[in-house]
Amino acid sequence: EAKKFLMGKEEDKYAFFIKATELERLDQTYASAVDNIQDLEETKNRVSSSMVESKANVKKLYKEWQEFQELEKLEDKILDDRVLFAWSAYNVLNGKVHEQEKIAREIDTKLAKRQQELEKAESTLNVTDDEENVLKERMNSLTEEAKEAAGAKSNLEAELKKANAPLKKRQQDLSHMKREENNAKKRLKDATRHLQDARNQVIAAAGSAKTEEARRIAKIQKAEQTLAQARDQVDPLQESISLSLQKYEQLEPHVDQAKHNVSQVQSQLYAVSKKVKDLKSSSGGNSLAVFGQKCAAMRAKVDSMRRKFRGPVVGPLGAYLKIVEGKEHLAKIAESAIGGGLDRFIVTNDEDRALFMKLRRDVNCSSRECGVNQMHQGPRYKIPPPPLEGIETVASVLSISDDLAFNCLVDMHRIDVKALATSKEESEEKLLIQESSGREFIRGGKVKEVFFLPNGDYWQVKNGNRIMISSEKKLRQSIGVDRTAAIEAAAEEEYALNEELTINKKKEAELLNEYKGYKIQWNKDQRTLRAINQQIEKMQSAITELKAEADEAENVTIDTTELEEDVKSAEDSLAELKEKQAEVEKAIEELLPNIRDVKSRLEETTARNEKVLEDMTVAEAKIEEYVKGHTERNAAVEKKRAKLQQITEVREKQKEVVQEATEKKDESLLKARLMTHKTKQDREKKKRAEEAQAGDGEQQTREEDTTATQLLDSELVNIEPVSTKKEPSYYKARIERAVKQIERERERRQMSERDPVVALEKFQRAKKSLDAKLIQIETIEKNVNALISDIKERKKRWKLFRAHIAFTTNITFDEMLNKKGSSGQIEFLHEDRRLKLVVQKDNTNEMSQTKDVKALSGGERSFTTLSLLLALGESLETPFRVMDEFDVFLDPVSRKIALDTMVAVAKELEHRQFIFITPQDLSSLKPDRMLKIFKLKPPERNSIGGPSQQTLDFEPPARE
Numbered sequence: 039e040a041k042k043f044l045m046g047k048e049e050d051k052y053a054f055f056i057k058a059t060e061l062e063r064l065d066q067t068y069a070s071a072v073d074n075i076q077d078l079e080e081t082k083n084r085v086s087s088s089m090v091e092s093k094a095n096v097k098k099l100y101k102e103w104q105e106f107q108e109l110e111k112l113e114d115k116i117l118d119d120r121v122l123f124a125w126s127a128y129n130v131l132n133g134k135v136h137e138q139e140k141i142a143r144e145i146d147t148k149l150a151k152r153q154q155e156l157e158k159a160e161s162t163l164n165v166t167d168d169e170e171n172v173l174k175e176r177m178n179s180l181t182e183e184a185k186e187a188a189g190a191k192s193n194l195e196a197e198l199k200k201a202n203a204p205l206k207k208r209q210q211d212l213s214h215m216k217r218e219e220n221n222a223k224k225r226l227k228d229a230t231r232h233l234q235d236a237r238n239q240v241i242a243a244a245g246s247a248k249t250e251e252a253r254r255i256a257k258i259q260k261a262e263q264t265l266a267q268a269r270d271q272v273d274p275l276q277e278s279i280s281l282s283l284q285k286y287e288q289l290e291p292h293v294d295q296a297k298h299n300v301s302q303v304q305s306q307l308y309a310v311s312k313k314v315k316d317l318k319s320s321s322g323g324n325s326l327a328v329f330g331q332k333c334a335a336m337r338a339k340v341d342s343m344r345r346k347f348r349g350p351v352v353g354p355l356g357a358y359l360k361i362v363e364g365k366e367h368l369a370k371i372a373e374s375a376i377g378g379g380l381d382r383f384i385v386t387n388d389e390d391r392a393l394f395m396k397l398r399r400d401v402n403c404s405s406r407e408c409g410v411n412q413m414h415q416g417p418r419y420k421i422p423p424p425p426l427e428g429i430e431t432v433a434s435v436l437s438i439s440d441d442l443a444f445n446c447l448v449d450m451h452r453i454d455v456k457a458l459a460t461s462k463e464e465s466e467e468k469l470l471i472q473e474s475s476g477r478e479f480i481r482g483g484k485v486k487e488v489f490f491l492p493n494g495d496y497w498q499v500k501n502g503n504r505i506m507i508s509s510e511k512k513l514r515q516s517i518g519v520d521r522t523a524a525i526e527a528a529a530e531e532e533y534a535l536n537e538e539l540t541i542n543k544k545k546e547a548e549l550l551n552e553y554k555g556y557k558i559q560w561n562k563d564q565r566t567l568r569a570i571n572q573q574i575e576k577m578q579s580a581i582t583e584l585k586a587e588a589d590e591a592e593n594v595t596i597d598t599t600e601l602e603e604d605v606k607s608a609e610d611s612l613a614e615l616k617e618k619q620a621e622v623e624k625a626i627e628e629l630l631p632n633i634r635d636v637k638s639r640l641e642e643t644t645a646r647n648e649k650v651l652e653d654m655t656v657a658e659a660k661i662e663e664y665v666k667g668h669t670e671r672n673a674a675v676e677k678k679r680a681k682l683q684q685i686t687e688v689r690e691k692q693k694e695v696v697q698e699a700t701e702k703k704d705e706s707l708l709k710a711r712l713m714t715h716k717t718k719q720d721r722e723k724k725k726r727a728e729e730a731q732a733g734d735g736e737q738q739t740r741e742e743d744t745t746a747t748q749l750l751d752s753e754l755v756n757i758e759p760v761s762t763k764k765e766p767s768y769y770k771a772r773i774e775r776a777v778k779q780i781e782r783e784r785e786r787r788q789m790s791e792r793d794p795v796v797a798l799e800k801f802q803r804a805k806k807s808l809d810a811k812l813i814q815i816e817t818i819e820k821n822v823n824a825l826i827s828d829i830k831e832r833k834k835r836w837k838l839f840r841a842h843i844a845f846t847t848n849i850t851f852d853e854m855l856n857k858k859g860s861s862g863q864i865e866f867l868h869e870d871r872r873l874k875l876v877v878q879k880d881n882t883n884e885m886s887q888t889k890d891v892k893a894l895s896g897g898e899r900s901f902t903t904l905s906l907l908l909a910l911g912e913s914l915e916t917p918f919r920v921m922d923e924f925d926v927f928l929d930p931v932s933r934k935i936a937l938d939t940m941v942a943v944a945k946e947l948e949h950r951q952f953i954f955i956t957p958q959d960l961s962s963l964k965p966d967r968m969l970k971i972f973k974l975k976p977p978e979r980n981s982i983g984g985p986s987q988q989t990l991d992f993e994p995p996a997r998e
Contacts (some may be wrong), residue, residue, distance in 0.1 A: 048872035055866075055873055059843050059913045064836055068829055075825050082818040085811050088510065092808045099801040112783075116776045117717045123769035124710035126762040131703040138696045145689045148287075152685055156678040159671070180654045187647035194640040201633045208626045215619045222615050226608035258584045265577040268570050275567045282560035289553045291688040296546040298695075303542055307535040314528045328516040329356040330381030332401055336408045339397045340383070347390045349415060350442065353383025354408070358443040359517045365435045367491075368458050370513040372435045374494035375456045375487070376447070380516065382409040384446050411446055419445050421454040425485055429468055430458045436517070455486040465490045465497070470504070477502035711757040840868065847909045854905030856881060858935050862902065864909075877902055897928040901936050908943055911950075919944075922955040934962060941969060 056062045326333040333354045340351050352358070359380070361369045373380075385391045394410050401408070418441040424431050432453035438444040447453045459465035465488045471479040478499050480488065489496040494509035762769075844866040855862040861881035865874040877894060879886040891899060904924055911919060921940075925933045937960075944952035945968050965971050 048867075048874055051875075052866070052871050052873040055847075055910060056871075058910055061836070061840055061843070064839075068832055068836065071825060071829055071832075075822055075829070078818050078822050078825075082815055082822070085815055085818075088508075089808065089811050089815075091510065092804065092811060096801065096804045096808050099797065099804050102797055102801075112776055112780050114721070116773055116780075117720065119769050119773045119776065121710070121713050121717050122760070122762055122764075123766055123773060124706070124713040125760040126764060126766040126769055128703065128706040128710045128759065129762055130766060131699065131706050135696065135699045135703050138692065138699050142689070142692045142696050145685065145692050149682070149685050149689055152678065152682045156675070156682050159675045159678050177654060177657045180650050180657060184647060184650040184654065187643055187650060191640065191643045191647060194636060194643055198633065198636040198640060201629075201636055205626060205629045205633065208622055208629065212619060212622045212626065215615065215622060219612065219615050219619065222608075222612040226612055229604045229608040232604065254584050254587060258581055261577045261581045261584070265574060265581070268574045268577065271570050272567070272574075275563050275570065279560055279563045279567065282556045282563065286553065286556040286560060288684065289549060289556065291691060293546070293549045293553050295691060296542065296549050300539065300542045300546050303535060303539045307532065307539055310528055310532045310535055314532055326354060326357055329354045330407055332403045332407045333357075333381050335401050336383070336398070336403065339401055340394070343393070343397060346393060347385075349386035349390055351383060351385055351390060351394065352440050352442045352446075353410075354381045355384070355443050355446065356380030356516060358438055358440040360437040360439070361517055362435055362437050365430065367460065368430060368435050369517060370515045371458055371489050371491055371494055372432050373515060373517055374509060374511070374513055375432050375458065375489045375496070376451045376453065379409070379451065381407065382411055384411050384413055384442050386413060386415045386442075388412070411450060413442065413446055413449065415442060416445065417441065419448050419454075421448060422484055424457070425481060426468055429465075431485070432456045432458065452486065455484055457485045457488045459488060459490040461492075462490045462495070462497075478504045707759065708754070710759070711754045714757050714760075715754065840866075843913045846912060850909035850912050851905050854908055854939060855902070857939050858901055858932055860898075860901075862905065864906075875902070875906070897932050900924065900926075900928050901932050904936055904940065908940065911943075917949070918951050918953065920953045920955070923957065924954065925956055925958055933958060937963065945969070 056065075326337055333356075337354065337357075340347075340353070344351070361372070383394060385394055391410060391412050398408055398410075421433055424434050432451075433448070435458060436447075436453065438447065457465070457469060459468070469481050469485060469488055471481050473479075479502070480486070480499050487496050487498045492513075494511065494513050495507065496509070497504055497506045499505070844864070848864045848866075851862050851864055855877070859881060861878045863876040865876065867874065874889060875891055876887060876889050877891065877898070878884065879888075879894075879898065888894070891902065894902060904921075907921075924940075925936055928936055937954075940952070940954065941963065944950070948968075960971055960973075963969065963971065
């Protein structure tokens with residue numbers, strides 16, 4: 039190839055010139071700088087295109103912040119009403135505390151009264167056992183006395199029987215006289231009958247007076263009977279009234295406690311029910327419309343045609359996705375990392391795909407709605423966990439219920455290699471690896487892209503360089519949170535609270551029924567007692583009137599003197615007969631003293647015995663009464679103790695109620711003071727925010743806000759309570775009306791933000807971002823201009839370098855040829871990238887000049903080639919020059935000239951090393967310090983064994 043170089047193409051000789059002199063490397067370097075300029079221009083165009091939306095956003099946020107200024111008065115009104123609402127709630131709770139303390143004082147009064155009653159009852163029990171011992175001794179003595187009296191009575195009865203024997207004879211005589219006396223009495227009876235007949239006639243005349251008297255007596259008897267019955271009813275009624283009142287007072291604290299229990303459980307149930315409702319609303323399972331307008335209709339269409347599909351049809355994808363509980367803060371960025379497609383459906387074969395596309399047309403889906411993915415049906419993929427603790431992937435944040443949907447997301451959306459982080463700094467700290475050489479990698483090996491909050495931007499590494507990609511889309515969340523376990527736990531708690539509420543309400547109803555029953559009974563007994571007292575007064579008045587009427591009645595006198603004389607005559611006859619009886623009786627009387635004496639002693643003994651028995655009965659009654667009374671007193675004391683214990687428990691419960699009410703009051707007071715202080719701080723914060731600048735002013739505002747939250751207790755105590763004239767509901771209604779008014783204003787003005795400070799911060803951030811982009815564009819323009827200027831300057835110098843090298847190469851080429859008596863010239867056609875040689879064989883004869891190197895002899899071509907190579911070598915930076923058999927086609931003169939020339943050039947270039955290989959004789963050259971000659975031995979030829987590989991031994995260099 040070297041031999042053909044001189045006669046080769048002009049383009050190849052020029053290419054060799056460019057590469058050998060490193061002009062090509064410089065040119066490529068300048069070309070890469072031009073590529074950098076193009077990249078910067080593209081970056082500038084991309085940033086410029088994104089500035090259109092940024093400018094519109096800044097303008098919109100500035101307008102929105104200005105609209106917030108117009109709502110300032112309504113916000114101030116809401117702040118004032120919230121402060122008044124907090125103080126009104128405190129005043130209500132303070133009033134309740136005073137009421138509960140009053141109830142506690144009343145309970146303390148009752149407790150002191152019950153304590154006194156108990157002490158008085160206990161004092162009656164401090165009786166010694168002497169009384170019981172006296173009664174027992176008395177009973178023993180009476181028993182002995184009763185035994186003695188019984189023996190004496192038996193003796194006297196025997197003596198009496200003996201004394202009655204003669205008396206019986208006299209009594210028989212007296213009996214005969216009695217019969218005669220009966221006859222006399224019969225006669226007296228007849229006389230008496232006549233007297234009675236006369237009296238009956240008189241009575242008949244005076245019968246009306248007696249009838250009126252009998253009527254009055256009957257009325258008096260009836261009135262007295264009614265009065266006695268009424269008085270008998272008074273004591274039971276009074277006792278019933280006292281018992282009803284006592285029961286009523288005892289049940290009152292229990293009823294209050296039951297009401298409190300019901301209210302407390304209702305509050306808990308309301309909170310749990312609201313929690314269940316919030317969990318269900320945040321679980322995201324409400325509608326398919328969030329994934330696309332036609333998703334619900336397409337799903338219904340697929341369900342109706344389910345039998346015609348050969349395989350399963352899954353979709354939309356978003357319906358099978360939920361956010362794992364506890365990872366809700368990554369929900370929006372996970373959805374952004376998926377990159378859309380949640381409205382797509384999945385089929386498993388071509389027939390189902392064709393049928394699905396037909397249904398898409400029936401539902402009038404556009405080309406962007408309800409797309410379809412076709413996948414092979416198989417088990418769920420096994421993917422590796424996140425690379426590091428604290429770093430999540432899209433797959434670890436999502437809970438995917440369907441295997442086909444999971445596999446589709448892995449294949450199509452690469453959810454297993456997309457990492458999620460809360461900030462750019464955290465993602466770089468945990469996942470980015472930077473080597474000392476400047477190359478960058480992602481830790482873990484599997485992660486390809488890293489998304490981070492707050493805007494959904496992400497970065498990736500390609501060829502050792504990190505690439506940052508900004509997200510222009512606003513983050514949104516349509517995937518719900520998987521709160522199944524939390525909803526089930528909350529539902530169980532709600533069920534338990536419902537059961538507890540039912541039990542408490544039943545208990546409350548029973549207590550209220552009993553409580554009202556005692557109250558009704560007390561009122562009923564009170565009315566009955568008043569009616570009975572009125573009846574007693576009425577009966578007493580009626581009896582007094584009847585007795586007065588009886589005293590005024592006229593007496594009726596009847597004269598029966600004559601008839602009584604007849605009766606007197608009959609009685610005299612009877613008296614005579616009785617005189618005879620008297621004699622007999624006298625005889626009997628003579629016998630009677632002894633009998634009477636015995637009877638007297640017997641009666642005395644009997645009376646004494648009866649007296650002893652009576653005393654024994656009295657003593658037994660006293661003993662029984664003492665024992666019974668002692669038991670009753672003990673029972674009364676225990677009853678009073680139970681009442682005291684009961685009211686003590688009520689007092690303790692009331693103390694707890696007072697303490698709880700006091701704690702609520704104190705908590706409300708603290709909230710009211712914090713609200714008052716916070717309102718003041720918020721207004722100062724708004725004022726500072728208006729004055730703050732986008733840079734240091736914003737940071738200073740945040741530092742002041744942090745310091746303002748660290749309040750001292752003394753600052754809160756110094757805030758005095760505010761008296762309010764309205765109930766909390768009044769201020770709450772005012773707040774709600776004001777909030778609704780602000781909401782209407784927001785909707786009317788289409789305001790996206792609710793906090794004016796946040797709106798200002800958004801405007802400042804957007805303005806700062808826009809300014810940064812402007813600065814970035816300005817910087818890019820400066821860099822581009824500097825690079826263009828630098829490239830032009832470098833290109834200019836490069837052309838100078840090229841011209842200089844061409845000039846020096848041309849001169850050296852001519853000088854080399856002059857040594858042989860020739861001359862030459864190199865024509866550099868830079869625009870066409872060609873190199874031409876002009877050789878004049880005789881430098882004194884212009885007619886020997888030729889441009890076709892083929893016209894030269896072999897030796898001339900070889901010498902010309904050497905001259906060209908040596909000329910080019912002047913501009914080469916390679917440390918070695920090797921030429922093999924360069925002189926084989928030269929004549930002896932040319933060979934000597936070429937060899938001397940090359941040796942001379944080599945010695946001049948001490949920083950280069952030349953190696954010449956030639957089979958020609960070098961005896962004309964003398965070795966020296968810079969020139970070394972190595973001569974190889976001729977190879978040994980083995981003609982017997984055939985050709986074989988031999989080792990070449992180099993001859994050591996000659997030393998001078």
